[in-house]
Amino acid sequence: MRIPLPFVIALAAVYVLFGLIGHDPWKQDETYIFGMVYHMLQTGDWVLPQNAGEPFLEKPPLFDWVAAGLAFMLQKWLPLHDGARLASGLFTALTLWFTALASRQWWGVGNGRYAVLALIASFGLLFESHIMITDVPMLTGFAIASYGFALSLSRPRWAGWWLGVGTGVGFLSKGLLVPGAIGVIALLLPVLFSNWRRREYLHTLIIGCIVALPWLLIWPVALYLRSPEQFYVWFWLNNVGRFLGFSVPQLGAGNTRWFWAKTLPWFAFPVLPLALISLWRQRHQLHQSAPLQFGLVGFIVYLVVMQVSASARTAYGLPMLVSLTLLAIPAITTLPAQLNRYTDYFARLLFTPLALISWYVWLMMVFAGHPPAWHALTKGLPMDYVMPVHPYAIGMAIAATVIYFVSWYWLPRLLSRAVMSLALGITLFWVLFSMLWMPWVDNAKSYRSVYIAMQPHIPVQHGCIASQGLGESTRPMLEYYLGILTQRLELNPQAQCNVLIIDGWPAQKPSLSSEWQLLWQGARPGDDEEMFWLYAKRV
Secondary structure, three states: OOOOHHHHHHHHHHHHHOOOOOOOOOOOHHHHHHHHHHHHHHHOOOOOOEEOOEEOOOOOOHHHHHHHHHHHHOOOOOOHHHHHHHHHHHHHHHHHHHHHHHHHHHHOOOOHHHHHHHHHHOHHHOOHHHOOOOHHHHHHHHHHHHHHHHHOOOOHHHHHHHHHHHHHHHHHHHOOHHHHHHHHHHHHHHHHOHHHOOHHHHHHHHHHHHHHHHHHHHHHHHHHHHOHHHHHHHHHHHHHHHHHOOOHHHHOOEOOOOHHHHHHHHHOOOHHHHHHHHHHHOHHHOOOOHHHHHHHHHHHHHHHHHHHOOEOOHHHHHHHHHHHHHHHHHHHOOOOHHHHHHHHHHHHHHHHHHHHHHHHHHHHHHHHOOOOOOHHHHOOOOOOOOOOOOHHHHHHHHHHHHHHHHHHHHHHHOOOHHHHHHHHHHHHHHHHHHHHHHHHHHHHHOOHHHHHHHHHHOOOOOOOEEEEOOOOOOHHHHHHHHOOOOEEOOOOOOOOOOEEEEEEOOOOOOOOOOOEEEEEEEOOOOOOOOEEEEEEEOO
8 A cells, every 4th residue: 555645745744844933043053043044134144144243154145045034024923033944844845845856756656755754754854854954955955956866867958957956055055065975976977887878967967067057156256255254264164174174173063983883873764774675675776777876876975975074963964865765765665574564663662652751741740840850851951840731732742642543553554664654753753842842942942041031130331241151152142132242252352341241161150350240140941061150340
């Protein structure tokens, strides 16, 4: 039995949309990314990304443009940060769509839905696809380019168009990483496999290069004309330097030899083992099967790039999920019955306890007034939080739970039983997290409460406000919630301000001269690793 397409579309909509709204920007990535979006909304400057009043050229601004546009259009109905976060949902939906199109083109009508299910089931995609992070449009760019490759041997004009657009989207999302990987893949395919040595493929590459040029040139040229210094920071330090390593000590996110060996088994589950099964079964067709060739070359090239790069984060590896998904398609509906059944049982044994735990903790907080004293909870969440009760959220959580358990009745009939069970389970987990736990987690991860608590203690009559230790994630939230841009002592140690905000470790209380008076200190609820101090000069 094949899973009905309307059900897959409904599941994808639930997966994409839930968790996008209803919480403040979260550290690490969301806070500084929204800082750039907020600056764009305040100033209209689309060329030079700035975070809390300072240039921030870590990545090109495609995500910022889309997020700012959505935030502006939806500001009557949603807070700016929620409207901006919808950009991640848009790019995730496009990723699912173009991966499905590539799967359908290469593996036949009806196989696009399995690509959607495989991506939804992938553990590594869940969190990243629901936060403000530029790696999501980077993934989208690779998915669009993959569809271009899928068309390249039959419809070169459209193939070139989508290949160029995908390359451009990847570039304006993350920089040189995706265009570089796509370029290597495009060159290796005809070198390794004769069926890519065709005139249609050459036409695809030529058209793709032409289409990609505006994406690759307009913003970098505009940035260079605005500020050659910041162009250098972006191109040399944040692209070349992060890859080769000479800027990693300054910018962070260093790589280790075994990072991807440890990360891939869980990050790329279940598409990695499914891809290996497909390759083993169809190893004799590898010399003539374009989708197997592209999937294998795409995965290996990107993995090698990730391995030799001096920088590493799990989000950097998202494009590998597209290549692995396209490789995995033949195995999804042809798994041996026993393996299909056991994988389904594994998914049930994993996600049923998670669902029960989610409900149990929520019920404890609502009816007992406190969560269970588990170390995993007490480590970073406030135990005295009063859980709100929202009927609509409870209703959706109940509906998702019922649908999940009812699905057990018809899961054994499906050819894609294993992947469907994983996709349903991970979606249920995310719905319960979004509907039941989100307010509690947001209370701990948001900077709103700590800054609002500090606000009444800031002297009414003050000059500039200096800061020490406020980083790229905390400064933009201070601007967003309180409208305060500080003079950073790290950049301007001679700043003559009469108010000082310090961000540091709770165990290392600042040691200041007697001219400074402590007015307030505080931290986010449940946070024992970060403390804020507010000082004013004595009159």
